[in-house]
Amino acid sequence: xxxxxxxxxxxxxxxxxxxxxxxxxxxxxxxxxxxxxxxxxxxxxxxxxxxxxxxxxxxxxxxxxxxxxxxxxxxxxxxxxxxxxxxxxxxxxxxxxxxxxxxxxxxxxxxxxxxxxxxxxxxxxxxxxxxxxxxxxxxxxxxxxxxxxxxxxxxxxxxxxxxxxxxxxxxxxxxxxxxxxxxxxxxxxxxxxxxxxxxxxxxxxxxxxxxxxxxxxxxxxxxxxxxxxxxxxxxxxxxxxxxxxxxxxxxxxxxxxxxxxxxxxxxxxxxxxxxxxxxxxxxxxxx
Amino acid sequence: xxxxxxxxxxxxxxxxxxxxxxxxxxxxxxxxxxxxxxxxxxxxxxxxxxxxxxxxxxxxxxxxxxxxxxxxxxxxxxxxxxxxxxxxxxxxxxxxxxxxxxxxxxxxxxxxxxxxxxxxxxxxxxxxxxxxxxxxxxxxxxxxxxxxxxxxxxxxxxxxxxxxxxxxxxxxxxxxxxxxxxxxxxxxxxxxxxxxxxxxxxxxxxxxxxxxxxxxxxxxxxxxxxxxxxxxxxxxxxxxxxxxxxxxxxxxxxxxxxxxxxxxxxxxxxxxxxxxxxxx
Numbered sequence: 001x002x003x004x005x006x007x008x009x010x011x012x013x014x015x016x017x018x019x020x021x022x023x024x025x026x027x028x029x030x031x032x033x034x035x036x037x038x039x040x041x042x043x044x045x046x047x048x049x050x051x052x053x054x055x056x057x058x059x060x061x062x063x064x065x066x067x068x069x070x071x072x073x074x075x076x077x078x079x080x081x082x083x084x085x086x087x088x089x090x091x092x093x094x095x096x097x098x099x100x101x102x103x104x105x106x107x108x109x110x111x112x113x114x115x116x117x118x119x120x121x122x123x124x125x126x127x128x129x130x131x132x133x134x135x136x137x138x139x140x141x142x143x144x145x146x147x148x149x150x151x152x153x154x155x156x157x158x159x160x161x162x163x164x165x166x167x168x169x170x171x172x173x174x175x176x177x178x179x180x181x182x183x184x185x186x187x188x189x190x191x192x193x194x195x196x197x198x199x200x201x202x203x204x205x206x207x208x209x210x211x212x213x214x215x216x217x218x219x220x221x222x223x224x225x226x227x228x229x230x231x232x233x234x235x236x237x238x239x240x241x242x243x244x245x246x247x248x249x250x251x252x253x254x255x256x257x258x259x260x261x262x263x264x265x266x267x268x269x270x271x272x273x274x275x276x277x278x279x280x281x282x283x284x285x286x287x
Numbered sequence: 288x289x290x291x292x293x294x295x296x297x298x299x300x301x302x303x304x305x306x307x308x309x310x311x312x313x314x315x316x317x318x319x320x321x322x323x324x325x326x327x328x329x330x331x332x333x334x335x336x337x338x339x340x341x342x343x344x345x346x347x348x349x350x351x352x353x354x355x356x357x358x359x360x361x362x363x364x365x366x367x368x369x370x371x372x373x374x375x376x377x378x379x380x381x382x383x384x385x386x387x388x389x390x391x392x393x394x395x396x397x398x399x400x401x402x403x404x405x406x407x408x409x410x411x412x413x414x415x416x417x418x419x420x421x422x423x424x425x426x427x428x429x430x431x432x433x434x435x436x437x438x439x440x441x442x443x444x445x446x447x448x449x450x451x452x453x454x455x456x457x458x459x460x461x462x463x464x465x466x467x468x469x470x471x472x473x474x475x476x477x478x479x480x481x482x483x484x485x486x487x488x489x490x491x492x493x494x495x496x497x498x499x500x501x502x503x504x505x506x507x508x509x510x511x512x513x514x515x516x517x518x519x520x521x522x523x524x525x526x527x528x529x530x531x532x533x534x535x536x537x538x539x540x541x542x543x544x545x546x547x548x549x550x551x552x553x554x555x556x557x558x559x560x561x562x563x564x565x566x567x
Contacts, residue, residue, distance in 0.1 A: 103356075162463075
C-alpha cells in the first residue's frame, strides 16, 4: 500500500477491509472449527498490522524529537525548511489584508476583498468576485447599491484593474468613514441632539439639531452637512442655522460661525467631543 | 475448539486496544478559531499530518503563484511579514469577560520603485457584545526619500491618523501619477523644441513644474505650473502682457484639455512661433 498523506487512514482502511473479510468468512463457513481458524488467522493479521503501525509511529515521534541518524536529519531539516517557507508565504498572503486589498484565487478568477477603516478603527469588509475572461466581469459582489460600482467598472475595469480596485477602495472607505462618524454621534453624543439624526444610506447628507450650553445660556442649532464628493469623509458644504424666534446675540453668532468651520475641518464625533470638553472646562471655571 | 475461540477473543481484545493508537489525532484548533467580521477567513489551513515533500513543494508552488498574482493585481508586493501577539489580562477584565489582545505587526515590501517598511500595533478588544480592532500605533519608513520628497507629506499624515489603508491607497495613486509623469516627459523629451529655439536668441525660459501632492483626505492630485523666466527687455516689449497671463492661461488650458493635450498645445505654439516642427 502506498503512503498517502494521512497514513493512519490507510491502515484503518486496510483494517476495515480485513474485518469485513472476517465477517464474510464467519457467515460463509458452516463449520465452526473452520470459521474460527479463518478468524484467528485474519485476526492475527490485523493485530500484527496494528502492532507494526504503532511501532512505526512511536519511532517517527522519536526521530522527530531527537534526530539521531544523519540521513534522516537532513531529510527532516530540508522538510522543515520547506515548511517554514510555506508558513512564510501563507503569512504574507494573510498580511495583504493590511493594504486594504486582499484576495483569493477561485476557479473562475479571483475574489477580491476590500477592507475599510476610519482613522485607525477597522470597519466592514466587502468583496468583488471577478471572472478572468475577455472581457473581465464581476460574478457577484457585496458592494452596497448606493456605491457607483457600474460607473467605476465602466471607466476602469477593462483598462486598468488596479485603478478599478483602488477607486472602489476610495469610495467604500469614504462611505465607511462617514457612516462611522454618524454612528458615533448617535451613540456617544445623543445628549446633545434635540431630535433624531437624519441621514441617507450613503451618509453624505446629514441633518441634525443640537443644543449647546455656554456660560449658563443654551441655544439650539440646526446643522446640515453635505458631502458632495463621495470619496471624502469631511463635508464639502456645511450650514449651521439658529433655531428659534429670537435673534442671536453677537457672541453666539460667532459660535455659530465657528461651528460651521469646525464641522468642515474635524470629524463629526470629534467636534462633539470638543463641545463636551468645553462644557466641562466651562463648568470647572464657574465652580 | 475452545482454545481457538479463546484465541480469537484475545485477538479481538488486542485489536480493540491497538486500534485507537493508530487513529489520527484530532486536528488542533489553533488561532484560526476566531473568525472576525472585519477579516473574513478566506484561508483554509491544510490538513495536519506527515506530508510528502513532493506534496509540500507543490502546495508551496501554488501558494507562491497566488502571491505573485495578488502582487500583480494590487501593484503592491509584500516581501516580509511577521507578527507578535500579546494577550493583556487583568482580573477586572476577566470579571466583565473582556479580552484584550495586542498585536505587533511588521510588514515590508515595494510598490514599483518605492519601498516601504511598516510597523504597527492593533488592539483587539472583545467584550460580550462585539469585537473591535483599532490600530494604536503606526510607523512608516519609505525609500527613496530624496527623489520623491512629496512622499513625506502623506506618510506623516497617515502616521498621525494611523490610517493604514489610506497610506496604501495614496501610495498606489502616487505611483500611478509618477509613472504617468515619467511617460509624458519621455514622450515630449523625444521631441525637443529647444533645439529649434536655440538657433534664435533665447528670449525666455519656460519651466513646467509638475508636482504630485496629497491632500487632507489622502487624495493624490497632480499640480502643474508654468513658470516663466523672461529678461526685462522682453517684458518691456510685451505690450499685451502675454507673459504675465501665461501661467494663468496654462492652468486654464490644463483644466480644459487635460495634462497631455495642454502640454502638446503649449509646445506646438512655441514651435509654430519659431517655424519648427510640432510634436506628434
